[in-house]
Amino acid sequence: MTTSRSHRPPTVPDSARSEGGAIDSGDAALNRGLGVGSIVFMVVAAAAPLGVVAANVPIVISTSGTMAAPLYFLLATAILVLFSVGYTTMTRFVPNAGAFYSYIQAGMGRRLGTGSAMLALLSYGLLFIGVNAYVGVATANALSAFTGWESPWWLWSLVSIAVIGLLGYRDIELSSKVLGVLLVAETLAVVIMDVVVIAQGGAEGLSARSLSPAELAGGTPSLGLMFAFFCFIGFEATAVFRSEARDPDRTIPRATYIAVVGIGLFYAVSSWAVVVGIGSEQAVAASTSDPENVVFAVVTTFVGPILSDVMQVLLATSFFACVLSFHNVITRYVFTLSGKRVLPARLGVVDPVHRAPSRASLWVSIVTGALSIAVMLGGLDPVAQVYTWFSGAATLGLIVLMALTSLAVVVFFRRNRGTTIGFWRGLLAPAVAFVSLGLVVAVVVQNLPLLVGSTLAAVIVAVCVVAAFAGGALVATRMRARDPEHYAQLAR
Numbered sequence: 001m002t003t004s005r006s007h008r009p010p011t012v013p014d015s016a017r018s019e020g021g022a023i024d025s026g027d028a029a030l031n032r033g034l035g036v037g038s039i040v041f042m043v044v045a046a047a048a049p050l051g052v053v054a055a056n057v058p059i060v061i062s063t064s065g066t067m068a069a070p071l072y073f074l075l076a077t078a079i080l081v082l083f084s085v086g087y088t089t090m091t092r093f094v095p096n097a098g099a100f101y102s103y104i105q106a107g108m109g110r111r112l113g114t115g116s117a118m119l120a121l122l123s124y125g126l127l128f129i130g131v132n133a134y135v136g137v138a139t140a141n142a143l144s145a146f147t148g149w150e151s152p153w154w155l156w157s158l159v160s161i162a163v164i165g166l167l168g169y170r171d172i173e174l175s176s177k178v179l180g181v182l183l184v185a186e187t188l189a190v191v192i193m194d195v196v197v198i199a200q201g202g203a204e205g206l207s208a209r210s211l212s213p214a215e216l217a218g219g220t221p222s223l224g225l226m227f228a229f230f231c232f233i234g235f236e237a238t239a240v241f242r243s244e245a246r247d248p249d250r251t252i253p254r255a256t257y258i259a260v261v262g263i264g265l266f267y268a269v270s271s272w273a274v275v276v277g278i279g280s281e282q283a284v285a286a287s288t289s290d291p292e293n294v295v296f297a298v299v300t301t302f303v304g305p306i307l308s309d310v311m312q313v314l315l316a317t318s319f320f321a322c323v324l325s326f327h328n329v330i331t332r333y334v335f336t337l338s339g340k341r342v343l344p345a346r347l348g349v350v351d352p353v354h355r356a357p358s359r360a361s362l363w364v365s366i367v368t369g370a371l372s373i374a375v376m377l378g379g380l381d382p383v384a385q386v387y388t389w390f391s392g393a394a395t396l397g398l399i400v401l402m403a404l405t406s407l408a409v410v411v412f413f414r415r416n417r418g419t420t421i422g423f424w425r426g427l428l429a430p431a432v433a434f435v436s437l438g439l440v441v442a443v444v445v446q447n448l449p450l451l452v453g454s455t456l457a458a459v460i461v462a463v464c465v466v467a468a469f470a471g472g473a474l475v476a477t478r479m480r481a482r483d484p485e486h487y488a489q490l491a492r
Contacts, residue, residue, distance in 0.1 A: 038176040039255040045179040046234025046325035050186035050318040058291035064224025067283040068215035069271035072228035077264025086409035086430030088253035099239035107408030111473040118472030123397035130390030133382040138316035165365035182321040194273040202276030235259040240332040334360040341486040392452035393461040406434035
């Protein structure tokens with residue numbers, strides 16, 4: 001078991017130690033002002049709680065063909081808690097902000113680590129573009145409903161990128177404050193719905209049928225679990241903010257557990273309230289026939305049209321907060337990889353005024369903005385194609401990274417048996433998480449055409465995931481041949 005913070009760090013090989021040089025000097029200049037609450041705000045905002053309840057809970061119900069949405073969320077929570085055991089343990093031994101790729105590299109080598117880094121950048125980048133398209137649609141719809149102004153979705157997507165670019169360029173604490181306000185507002189709206197629906201007994205009285213394990217035997221539980229996992233994407237980014245945390249060895253594990261457990265319980269309770277509000281007998285049919293409006297109908301019936309209107313506005317801000325979180329995550333990946341010379345070193349400079357990776361943030365804004373404009377010019381539907389395809393591809397990529405991270409944790413601690421980490425954290429929990437996440441990956445691959453909309457899109461997604469990983473491995477191979485000094489530093 002882990003001893004107190006004053007305990008002398010266990011002896012581990014150079015492959016587990018943080019690199020000296022640029023990245024360390026950059027870390028020292030960063031503003032280390034983030035506490036547990038700030039990091040939780042950022043990663044929970046990335047999960048878009050209101051967006052999940054309003055848009056994704058009906059999808060979980062309709063695709064699974066059962067009312068067991070609360071159980072799917074609880075099952076996903078259990079698996080991700082097991083994943084978090086090994087994930088947070090590694091933060092003491094690999095003290096940089098690389099998260100997935102750093103941990104995979106420590107356990108499985110530089111090529112696989114760099115391949116993971118490229119896959120992480122691709123996955124979070126696709127999430128940014130896909131969810132930002134939804135921001136544009138949600139904003140345009142809200143303006144149309146309240147003012148009658150029919151504006152193009154792409155206009156608001158571009159405005160979103162510009163505002164996010166300004167926030168991301170500045171001190172990370174500014175972003176955390178903005179995310180905190182938006183998160184509290186959307187969470188409060190959902191909690192009001194939950195409390196009122198439960199207090200009034202729902203459509204048919206309070207029922208625990210959706211919590212019965214027997215419900216898992218019906219329908220297609222694999223689809224329910226797949227879409228439930230999709231709703232958690234973002235919580236794993238806690239370790240990316242390590243370099244800006246006050247006490248990272250304590251802050252990161254606490255923030256991770258609070259985020260995953262908090263998100264899971266929130267989704268489970270809220271999805272149960274939605275089922276109760278619709279009525280157990282009608283939940284599947286209503287969620288299938290009108291998934292976009294069924295939750296708003298529940299709010300209108302039990303609380304009133306005012307809260308429903310407020311939630312329409314908060315839906316846009318929920319997804320905006322989500323995109324802002326992803327921008328900050330991508331920026332930290334770029335900053336860390338630049339310090340290791342995988343990306344240009346000039347992107348690893350800390351702004352002396354904002355004490356933030358402002359140059360990396362600006363680069364991310366330019367690249368994501370250009371790619372978003374290319375998507376807009378391509379004429380793709382913002383929801384049916386951009387949001388669905390890109391989010392589906394990102395979901396596959398990130399779950400693969402979670403599985404690889406769990407395996408890397410097992411390998412790392414088998415090689416370093418002299419550490420103080422016990423059997424549970426160093427072997428059993430990450431091993432069970434690896435097997436469970438491997439099964440989830442298999443489910444996602446099997447149902448990828450449904451997740452992204454077509455077989456052709458599924459093939460394209462799979463090729464992109466493999467290509468990103470292979471491309472990163474090739475970058476490491478090229479560094480080994482042409483720049484052996486920096487290649488060696490990858491493992492420090």
